[in-house]
Amino acid sequence: xxxxxxxxxxxxxxxxxxxxxxxxxxxxxxxxxxxxxxxxxxxxxxxxxxxxxxxxxxxxxxxxxxxxxxxxxxxxxxxxxxxxxxxxxxxxxxxxxxxxxxxxxxxxxxxxxxxxxxxxxxxxxxxxxxxxxxxxxxxxxxxxxxxxxxxxxxxxxxxxxxxxxxxxxxxxxxxxxxxxxxxxxxxxxxxxxxxxxxxxxxxxxxxxxxxxxxxxxxxxxxxxxxxxxxxxxxxxxxxxxxxxxxxxxxxxxxxxxxxxxxxxxxxxxxxx
Amino acid sequence: xxxxxxxxxxxxxxxxxxxxxxxxxxxxxxxxxxxxxxxxxxxxxxxxxxxxxxxxxxxxxxxxxxxxxxxxxxxxxxxxxxxxxxxxxxxxxxxxxxxxxxxxxxxxxxxxxxxxxxxxxxxxxxxxxxxxxxxxxxxxxxxxxxxxxxxxxxxxxxxxxxxxxxxxxxxxxxxxxxxxxxxxxxxxxxxxxxxxxxxxxxxxxxxxxxxxxxxxxxxxxxxxxxxxxxxxxxxxxxxxxxxxx
Ligand SMILES: Nc1ncnc2c1ncn2[C@@H]1O[C@H](COP(=O)(O)OP(=O)(O)OP(=O)(O)O)[C@@H](O)[C@H]1O
Ligand SMILES: [Mg+2]
Numbered sequence: 001x002x003x004x005x006x007x008x009x010x011x012x013x014x015x016x017x018x019x020x021x022x023x024x025x026x027x028x029x030x031x032x033x034x035x036x037x038x039x040x041x042x043x044x045x046x047x048x049x050x051x052x053x054x055x056x057x058x059x060x061x062x063x064x065x066x067x068x069x070x071x072x073x074x075x076x077x078x079x080x081x082x083x084x085x086x087x088x089x090x091x092x093x094x095x096x097x098x099x100x101x102x103x104x105x106x107x108x109x110x111x112x113x114x115x116x117x118x119x120x121x122x123x124x125x126x127x128x129x130x131x132x133x134x135x136x137x138x139x140x141x142x143x144x145x146x147x148x149x150x151x152x153x154x155x156x157x158x159x160x161x162x163x164x165x166x167x168x169x170x171x172x173x174x175x176x177x178x179x180x181x182x183x184x185x186x187x188x189x190x191x192x193x194x195x196x197x198x199x200x201x202x203x204x205x206x207x208x209x210x211x212x213x214x215x216x217x218x219x220x221x222x223x224x225x226x227x228x229x230x231x232x233x234x235x236x237x238x239x240x241x242x243x244x245x246x247x248x249x250x251x252x253x254x255x256x257x258x259x260x261x262x263x264x265x266x267x268x269x270x271x272x
Numbered sequence: 273x274x275x276x277x278x279x280x281x282x283x284x285x286x287x288x289x290x291x292x293x294x295x296x297x298x299x300x301x302x303x304x305x306x307x308x309x310x311x312x313x314x315x316x317x318x319x320x321x322x323x324x325x326x327x328x329x330x331x332x333x334x335x336x337x338x339x340x341x342x343x344x345x346x347x348x349x350x351x352x353x354x355x356x357x358x359x360x361x362x363x364x365x366x367x368x369x370x371x372x373x374x375x376x377x378x379x380x381x382x383x384x385x386x387x388x389x390x391x392x393x394x395x396x397x398x399x400x401x402x403x404x405x406x407x408x409x410x411x412x413x414x415x416x417x418x419x420x421x422x423x424x425x426x427x428x429x430x431x432x433x434x435x436x437x438x439x440x441x442x443x444x445x446x447x448x449x450x451x452x453x454x455x456x457x458x459x460x461x462x463x464x465x466x467x468x469x470x471x472x473x474x475x476x477x478x479x480x481x482x483x484x485x486x487x488x489x490x491x492x493x494x495x496x497x498x499x500x501x502x503x504x505x506x507x508x509x510x511x512x513x514x515x516x517x
Contacts, residue, residue, distance in 0.1 A: 150434075
């Protein structure tokens with residue numbers, strides 16, 4: 001039986017797709033058979049970030065509507081063993097996603113995979129609710145700003161009521177807070193909320209903190225999830241996150257303002 | 273057709289119920305005056321005047337003539353639904369029935385038991401006494417978009433009430449944690465209700481429809497442990513003084 005993890009946020013553009021790709025990649029690196037599913041029907045971003053956009057033939061909706069088999073739609077990652085991508089459709093109508101269809105796909109995938117990572121669309125509508133409905137765990141992606149924290153709070157409310165686990169009175173979804181695009185400098189200058197404030201408001205365990213990083217941009221332009229870039233701060237932070245998801249105890253990094261050394265001050269270098 | 277026609281398939285059953293109802297206890301029979309006061313209340317808390325059923329209480333003016341039909345029409349214009357009259361003389365009783373609403377005998381003070389039972393079936397035997405189950409304790413975080421209410425008693429929240437969340441109670445509200453959302457106590461008009469919280473950062477505070485928005489709250493009270501109550505018809509927020517030893 002696979003563990004189903006939804007990556008969600010409410011607010012758009014906070015780093016859900018980046019995180020879903022990075023976490024799925026990290027899980028596969030650790031030897032777990034993983035599939036990452038794009039629920040963002042109509043936008044289709046995950047395949048770009050995973051660098052497999054040219055290999056898409058069939059998608060989630062084709063499978064749900066019975067036009068293709070799962071094996072035809074699943075794309076095998078070229079870089080990491082054990083990693084598969086189930087893309088979304090760019091052309092189809094969102095309404096083609098049905099709860100029964102999603103359940104069938106997840107049930108089938110559950111037999112073969114250890115982890116199913118669901119990349120949720122933004123918002124709190126149908127698409128986002130379908131992405132979270134069958135989840136066992138949720139990674140709530142939050143940026144250090146008031147509106148993002150507010151939306152994550154809203155999402156946590158929905159996770160505790162609008163999911164199969166909640167509706168059937170089973171053990172609640174395990175919720176994890178993932179703070180992304182964190183910039184200690186901007187927190188210190190007061191432009192952004194600090195870590196403790198976010199944790200206090202959302203009141204769920206922190207699974208990771210990803211710094212604002214150029215490595216993420218570079219990675220998404222190259223179509224290589226940032227977890228591959230273990231030289232980078234963001235890549236390391238995502239690896240830590242995956243380790244914690246797997247139950248390891250890892251100290252928090254990248255949350256404090258960097259004390260710049262003499263050389264980097266001289267040459268204006270920052271973290272890369 | 274189905275094979276069995278047993279008791280499960282009756283078209284209805286009578287159920288006992290105790291529903292929370294707002295009573296508009298009139299101190300005057302002058303409809304214009306009532307309307308003027310009502311307009312003020314409604315603009316303060318429009319959410320509580322959305323086809324809310326109300327009972328017109330006439331205990332305080334038993335023998336005054338009253339244009340019940342006009343009163344009901346005015347209430348309906350303001351999105352209140354008069355469902356019954358309580359008290360008043362025989363003429364009032366007759367005109368209530370003519371208007372298609374119910375009539376209850378007057379309630380004479382709390383201590384005295386009501387002589388005639390009100391036409392509501394008694395509570396089922398297994399139900400605990402009303403006092404024991406009217407309040408509510410909520411443990412955890414009330415999150416943005418969530419609403420927690422105690423429509424018949426006090427509400428206690430052991431945890432935080434986040435911005436965008438709303439908590440409501442017929443009685444008082446106690447929050448053992450930060451109050452960042454909206455808190456409305458005395459939603460059926462109880463002026464003695466109050467809001468208590470450990471850390472004030474509320475978007476809205478209301479007691480019996482009298483409210484203050486975050487903007488109206490004196491900044492020096494923010495973050496403090498406070499009580500919010502009606503003092504001489506004004507909503508008053510006061511910080512609990514730290515204990516001096
Ligand atoms: N840690 C980071 N540092 C810098 N940029 C980042 C970081 N995380 C995400 N971004 C950038 O933010 C943008 C949005 O990221 P992403 O597409 O992952 O968000 P999303 O939540 O999936 O958006 P949507 O709601 O549209 O699906 C992208 O341009 C991405 O490169
Ligand atoms: Mg996305």
